[in-house]
Amino acid sequence: MSNDDDVPSEYPYAWSSSSQLPLDEFLTKYKPSMVQDDGTKPWLWVRKCAADAEDSDMVAAVEEATELLEDVTTRVEEIKNDDSIPLRANKKKGTKSKKELRESVQSEATEKLKEISIRNGFVSGKWLIFAPTDKVDLVWSTIANSLISGPLASTSAHLTKVATCPKHEVPNYSHVLCLYIPNVYDKEDVTEIMKVLLRKHGMNLMGVKSNLYTAIGLDSKHPSGIPSTVWKNSALMPEPEIKKLREEYFAELSAAKTNDADKTAVTAKATTGIVTKSKPKLKRKAEDDDPFASDDESKDAKPTPKEKTKSSGATTSKKAAPKAKKSAAKDDFGSDDESAEDNDEQARKAEVAAKKATSKGKPAKRLKEDDEEDEDVEERPKRKHARK
Known part of the structure; x- marks a missing residue:
């Protein structure tokens, strides 16, 4: 069993510092909107460095988590089908609704999964970002460049990948992009990376997912109903602060574009001024001189x-x-x-x-x-x- 962030050996669609192609050329050559997955190239990868070796027992963690997931799925299904459990809670009778019972079981399972991860040292995971096909190339190149030589380079993030296009066309398809971090349960570290993604890149984040969750097949559509992310955005930062950081990024981006436009206009104006001054000279020369005649011919010219x-x-x-x-x-x-x-x-x-x-x-x-x-x-x- 391999870890979720293991890059396949000799995989042509992966970049690292030892690659022959410069990063810019790699990103230009392999764009997620253009590469189609035929079963052999589902991801494009960019690695900053190898992750620190985990002292983990991934196999044991996955086995234990899988058993827990099966048990929780069964219990949730039983609650749904138990007619004795009311749809609405009754405080006077002290009875809970079906929804409340399900959420209680799911919350308990989340804590158990965390305990399994930490106990077995299998705590790595990733920030999730989704992008439509018409924007995925820009989002991907932004994150990849930032990880190697930008703001993300100074964080604990060490690897990123993006999904290529599916073999068959899917309406409204969104590419998932993963930014890997060493410990999803290190709240301070996770929050620091979140701030960079919001303030420096204006990303729309979808939460943090554990690699253990991926290994046991826990996603947003799993019948157990267990949340598929370890952290939701609002659990790390208040919504107003998240909004403020993104707004600051876009305001800065807009100001930079305006500044560039002003510089371009000034340059164009200066260039136009130079051309305007030179035009009369060209015009007078065209009127007074024959461009194909030599100076001697011009001096000796006689009326016809x-x-x-x-x-x-x-x-x-x-x-x-x-x-x-x-x-x-x-x-x-x-x-x-x-x-x-x-x-x-x-x-x-x-x-x-x-x-x-x-x-x-x-x-x-x-x-x-x-x-x-x-x-x-x-x-x-x-x-x-x-x-x-």
């Missing part, structure tokens, strides 16, 4: 023929008329009639040139009309000179 045409066209359209006027004024040898005609001709040419400069984008029909008009303008002065 198209750009020259646009430039000369724009200059002609703006300054052609004044130039024609000045040219006419400098002709001192022309007659008044010729000067007037030349002036008219010069003005018409300037007008034609201006129209040509602004004709880009006009419809083809309009351009053609402008060209015909220009030809008429060019021909009229020539005919007039011919007659003279």
Whole structure:
């Protein structure tokens, strides 16, 4: 018969300080929500150290406890089926109810089980924690890390395990997690571990169970009705204090998250500020320089023929008329009639040139009309000179 906290030899789903994998890698590789029990891997284990050797006679303790459990189960069943025992107590007659008689037998059995455990030195046990599949990975990694290098490392807890997924799907399945302690009847030690679990990890605890109880098959559904835990939470600490410790943990966790969020926001703001300052430089460079041209090419760049045409066209359209006027004024040898005609001709040419400069984008029909008009303008002065 093996103890409840005996890790199977050469079991691949167990971690200890001698393991080749670091703990973080082990927890990442083997997650309780992902490992399915096929009959060979019901648990994942993490061991801090080997438990102190118990000077115990586990076999004798189990045999004696098993006989007691059978006897109590029989007595409880007899009370249920005894019609002479009333359902309700009668203080005047001094009779007890069925429930009171059952609880009395069960309480007496609990004390006897404790005496058997202590007498035989079989007092080890565990804190029980339950977690749904969607949260079990976080709970498991929290407890495992804490046991090896966190708050639980300084306590007497030495081993933890968690149930893997069942072979067949079970609705609303909860994984049980066990944190092993050397002596479940050491109330002070058990309470110290409880405070760490509440204040440092915000755990929802389900009580402390003896390994002897596990060995004899005593669970919450056993027909004997004996409580399946040695300690209930309220027997170790008042409920208000339990609630306060958990609330302090979650308040601290919330503050830490808020602080991290603030730091992230400040970092993001600072990073954004740096990027914002650098953007105008990039923008100006994109506008002024060709990113594919060398510095020499940028310096020697010359306007294209198209750009020259646009430039000369724009200059002609703006300054052609004044130039024609000045040219006419400098002709001192022309007659008044010729000067007037030349002036008219010069003005018409300037007008034609201006129209040509602004004709880009006009419809083809309009351009053609402008060209015909220009030809008429060019021909009229020539005919007039011919007659003279």
